[in-house]
Amino acid sequence: MGNTGGQEVLLTVENLTKEFLTTHGIIEAIKDVNLRIYKSELACVIGPSGCGKSTILSMIGGISKPTSGKILLEGKRLTGPSPDIGIVFQKYAAFPWMTVEQNVEYGPRMRGLSKSERRAITEKYVGLVNLKGYEHLYPKELSGGMSKRVDIARAYANNPRILLMDEPFGALDDLTKKKMQEELLKIWSLENKTIFFVTHDLEEAAFLADRVIIMGRNPNTIIKDVPVEFGRPRQAELRTKPEFVAFKKYLSEVMGNDTGENG
Numbered sequence: 178m179g180n181t182g183g184q185e186v187l188l189t190v191e192n193l194t195k196e197f198l199t200t201h202g203i204i205e206a207i208k209d210v211n212l213r214i215y216k217s218e219l220a221c222v223i224g225p226s227g228c229g230k231s232t233i234l235s236m237i238g239g240i241s242k243p244t245s246g247k248i249l250l251e252g253k254r255l256t257g258p259s260p261d262i263g264i265v266f267q268k269y270a271a272f273p274w275m276t277v278e279q280n281v282e283y284g285p286r287m288r289g290l291s292k293s294e295r296r297a298i299t300e301k302y303v304g305l306v307n308l309k310g311y312e313h314l315y316p317k318e319l320s321g322g323m324s325k326r327v328d329i330a331r332a333y334a335n336n337p338r339i340l341l342m343d344e345p346f347g348a349l350d351d352l353t354k355k356k357m358q359e360e361l362l363k364i365w366s367l368e369n370k371t372i373f374f375v376t377h378d379l380e381e382a383a384f385l386a387d388r389v390i391i392m393g394r395n396p397n398t399i400i401k402d403v404p405v406e407f408g409r410p411r412q413a414e415l416r417t418k419p420e421f422v423a424f425k426k427y428l429s430e431v432m433g434n435d436t437g438e439n440g
């Protein structure tokens with residue numbers, strides 16, 4: 178089941194620019210980025226290292242402020258961190274002194290939900306990320322993939338309007354990474370939550386996304402927005418199909434053709 182149907186805009190990024198003043202002068206981390214994220218879609222942003230992917234994500238997440246431009250969530254301006262925005266980073270985020278269960282329950286607890294509501298939410302998301310039976314383990318007792326599942330469960334348990342993911346599987350081995358991608362698609366199809374996913378991995382973007390937004394360097398901005406036509410549900414077999422391989426090649430060509438001299 179694809180979620181491209183409803184073209185209702187959830188998030189709008191308008192003329193977003195971020196400059197950093199460094200000892201070597203001004204760095205334009207992103208320049209004039211415009212994009213729309215539609216409700217329920219899974220949109221991926223790809224681009225070479227340093228093109229500004231994390232910068233965009235951290236500004237949407239309210240972690241850093243734009244130099245100019247604006248970000249709107251359902252038409253309302255976002256100016257800082259918001260409970261409507263959930264984030265999953267590459268780095269493991271669970272509290273080491275809490276069990277899996279306590280980690281997932283943390284957000285709902287902070288939101289002041291009742292014990293029974295918290296329990297229901299925790300049970301649901303621990304189950305959804307396949308950590309049933311591991312509730313009482315501590316982060317140091319978990320594998321990389323399991324730790325990532327905790328991060329995903331925590332993000333979902335907060336019920337944000339949109340989930341931002343910045344190379345969440347970037348530190349995992351290839352096999353685990355692919356498994357996590359397949360699991361993420363399953364959760365996404367069940368939860369109907371908008372995901373804005375940043376990666377430098379073309380294969381990951383092609384496998385996950387409804388739409389791939391491609392960024393280039395110098396200027397660091399969006400160069401192309403490509404719909405992904407593969408049906409859903411997507412299974413591991415898709416990865417070896419000729420049309421998939423061809424699509425990856427196409428993405429790689431678009432990225433490779435960016436000479437950094439446009440605009």
Ligand SMILES: Nc1ncnc2c1ncn2[C@@H]1O[C@H](COP(=O)(O)OP(=O)(O)O)[C@@H](O)[C@H]1O
Nearest residue numbers: 197199204206225226227228229230231232233
């Ligand atoms: N805090 C910072 N200070 C100075 N330069 C930064 C800072 N954060 C990012 N940059 C620069 O901005 C550009 C974009 O970085 P980033 O968004 O991390 O790229 P990506 O996530 O695509 O690899 C890079 O040139 C990077 O060096």
Ligand SMILES: [Mg+2]
Nearest residue numbers: 230231232343
């Ligand atoms: Mg990054």
